[in-house]
Amino acid sequence: MEAKLKMIYWKSKKFWVGKLVEHPEIMTQGTTLEELEENMKDAYKLMTMDDVPEKHKVKELIFSV
Numbered sequence: 001m002e003a004k005l006k007m008i009y010w011k012s013k014k015f016w017v018g019k020l021v022e023h024p025e026i027m028t029q030g031t032t033l034e035e036l037e038e039n040m041k042d043a044y045k046l047m048t049m050d051d052v053p054e055k056h057k058v059k060e061l062i063f064s065v
Contacts, residue, residue: 007040020044
């Protein structure tokens with residue numbers, strides 16, 4: 001499956017930082033622009049997966065607002 005998504009990105013003092021326009025909750029960073037792009041692909045896959053791999057844990061959190 002292939003998805004075309006737009007990434008907003010900028011250079012901070014130490015890292016390239018980016019987030020996806022279609023999923024602004026998905027943000028990551030990299031020491032180079034190329035590393036940022038690879039990290040973003042990994043973050044997207046991790047955040048949008050339907051099945052949680054066995055090595056990952058699931059925990060319910062309760063927030064008071």
